[in-house]
């Protein structure tokens with residue numbers, strides 16, 4: 115990863131006033147020295163999202179998100195660190211120098227480029243073979259499936275050939291090393307056969323990233339071989355949970371929604387019929403990585419999964435993942451056909467557009483799914499179903515939406531509205547709500563929530579002390595002789611201590627600047643929480659001094675404890691003596707500020 119120099123990043127940051135930047139997308143009201151508004155990262159009715167011009171930071175007291183202007187842009191626009199810096203530089207009218215690369219990075223980048231050009235060569239090779247004599251059957255297959263030459267060309271479809279090392283031989287002739295061919299995922303290596311083609315006797319679908327670079331292949335076998343579909347395994351350029359088939363084209367669609375379907379052929383036939391907003395996950399269920407990618411382009415996803423049981427299940431899985439990323443989902447029904455490909459062939463594009471427009475609200479789809487295997491004429495099963503419905507409705511956070519749904523659901527399933535309303539209220543009170551069919555939340559989201567869990571006693575002391583240090587340089591000066599960053603617990607505490615100490619030593623303790631180092635880091639929100647925590651006012655000087663002394667002693671004691679328990683090879687007796695001495699010294703600490 116190339117990088118910009120710290121000074122440049124700091125200049126970009128300081129030339130973008132945080133109140134102006136956030137004020138451009140969130141309505142902010144001034145209150146005292148801070149600005150408040152409705153948090154763009156969680157849904158709320160009263161503003162708990164605060165922005166400080168003085169600190170050049172934001173922090174949400176509701177969901178705990180916080181940071182500086184760079185992390186805001188990253189979070190809000192779903193940009194990488196580099197992209198956010200670039201965006202803000204443009205905004206401030208700054209021209210950024212070319213990012214710097216270390217020699218190792220240059221080398222790694224060089225290898226990566228080799229792998230990409232190897233993949234591109236392979237795609238060209240496969241495409242040519244499709245139109246050669248050995249590609250006859252494959253080409254006939256694609257034509258039979260209704261694809262035009264133009265479509266085949268624009269998707270770069272090809273045929274791998276039937277030999278066992280033809281592509282490998284070709285790529286070697288083109289000057290690619292075995293190491294590169296292997297890293298590109300284009301071969302199998304075995305002791306017995308050496309390097310052989312990973313794809314043979316397959317129609318090949320190049321998978322492109324959003325910048326139209328070939329990063330891997332999908333291959334469909336001709337005839338009865340197994341497996342029917344084979345993908346490139348994960349490589350340094352291909353991560354199937356963070357790329358989607360067709361997104362390189364679909365990203366530019368002007369439609370307000372994106373269609374998500376199951377397979378390559380679905381995407382291709384939809385694009386051929388004019389639905390260039392269609393994408394597919396790559397031989398895997400929709401992941402949080404996909405949802406995170408999609409939300410860059412749309413907040414409205416229409417699912418066209420196969421009408422069979424497996425497809426419906428996949429849709430049920432995709433709904434909560436999208437919802438966790440703020441994407442609403444609808445279901446496109448294709449009955450009596452199995453998939454979009456079949457549907458469009460049978461009824462044409464206009465009918466398909468109608469189905470897109472009539473896509474069903476995913477909540478009703480979920481409820482239908484719950485109802486599916488239940489006998490509604492059996493009172494017990496009917497009650498069970500109604501309870502599940504109430505639980506699901508209790509999981510809708512937005513009050514207004516919930517209220518509307520209760521009315522609509524009651525009418526649709528002929529449940530008495532007041533009874534349903536009461537049941538929902540009960541589940542809400544018991545906090546027994548199911549969000550989207552009780553499927554687990556995506557991992558990334560869950561991790562963040564765990565991170566916010568309450569920390570135990572001594573961490574509290576560390577955190578409080580850090581808040582204080584961040585707030586007042588005099589506190590830093592007073593604490594510095596007794597505590598070093600290593601005395602803080604590993605993790606966000608030590609990282610923040612290091613950043614604060616470095617900042618003060620440089621004579622530039624700008625908090626917002628310090629937050630930049632957290633921008634790309636999972637501790638970002640927590641660090642912001644510590645820095646923005648409220649300090650209880652301690653009035654008298656002697657009280658302040660005593661409070662600070664206590665904190666320092668607490669933190670130091672814990673640090674000594676950790677040191678003692680760490681097995682670093684030191685003689686335990688010697689360790690014990692040292693600890694005793696250190697503890698004795700602690701008693702003499704008197705800090706005054």
Ligand SMILES: [Zn+2]
Pocket residue numbers: 153154155156163174175176177178179
């Ligand atoms: Zn929030």
